[in-house]
Amino acid sequence: MSKGLRRLFLFLLYAFLYAPIVVLIVFSFNSGQTRGAWEGFSLHWYQSLMHNKEILNALKNTVSIAILATLFATLIATCGTIGVYWFSRRHRVALHLINQVIVLNPDIVTAIGFMALFGFLQMTPGYLTILLSHIAFEIPYIVLSILPRLKQMPPELAEASMDLGATPWQTLRYVIVPFLKSGIISGALMGFTMSIDDFVITFFNAGNGVETVSTLVYSMARRGINPEVNALSAMMFVAMFLLLLVTNWRSIHGKEMQ
Incomplete structure (x- = not known):
């Protein structure tokens, strides 16, 4: 060609x-x-958007859930991936297989599974159930982002740190986590965007009175899309694009400094 x-x-x-x-x-x-x-x-629709309490409330829920879910999921995934790394090969393979099954599982099955679980636990669908389900479905993806970076880490690095007098906590904080930083940031960004974008799992676990941008747009589409949604979507795209640019710039700048 x-x-x-x-x-x-x-x-x-x-x-x-x-x-x-x-x-x-x-x-x-x-x-x-x-x-x-x-x-x-x-600019009428942007001005109107700033006064639409329904959309602004949905946006607030979406962003707050995405931020909280990403923070908790990243922490759990990072600790879990590091912990699994020190298991025997057989146990690592088994746990990674379980993690991949969750990733490949259709969203509709995951959504119904969470709905059934929360029903069994007698939890009222709402903000908390959405947050918990987002944390759970983000973790496997963040693990897949951190794992390749962790495999690049020399096994002797942590051993050398502790041989020089560092405690396990100091080794984790000053040696292992900085080494995994790029994978952790990439995984967190992936989890954040997936949470912002999710509809199926959110829809089945939202309950009454709690709306996110995706569920609100779905309900609005059934009665006619409001042009304010175009303005909201444009603003969200620009925000995510700028976040991606900043992250890539920091990554490139960090490599140059090294």
Whole structure:
């Protein structure tokens, strides 16, 4: 394949992937409510969004759940992955297999499973059940992000640290965790974006009175999408894009400093 054809292929590929996002952002500045016709540039829907308590409350729930779930899931996944690393090979393989099964499990099965579990525990569906389910489904993905980095760590590194007088806690804090930093950050970002994006698990465990952006958009779609959703989606995309840029810049800058 010639260089020109490769460039054309990449251009068409990225155009196909990003065209829906570009259209969404453009129509978030449309003055009219019609989704298929441009009626003029306006910031009306952004201004209206700032006064829509329903959407703002859903956004608050979405972001707070994503942040809390990511913090707890990252902590649990990091400690769990490090702990499993020191198991025997047979036990490591068995636990990694269990972790992969959870990742490959369809979302609908996971959602119904959580719903059944919370029902068995007599927990009222709401904010807490969403948070717990998000923590649980994020952990396997964060483990898969940390594990390759952990396999690159020389086994002698921790032993040398403790031979030089460091306690196990000091070795974990100053040697192992810094070595795994890139994997931990990547896993946390993955978990955060998955929590923001999740609909199926959230929908089955939200209950009445608790809305996230995904469940709110679903309910609004059944009665007609409000153009304010375009503005909200555009803002969320830009925020995640900037977060990704900052993370990559720090990663590249950190490598250059080394």
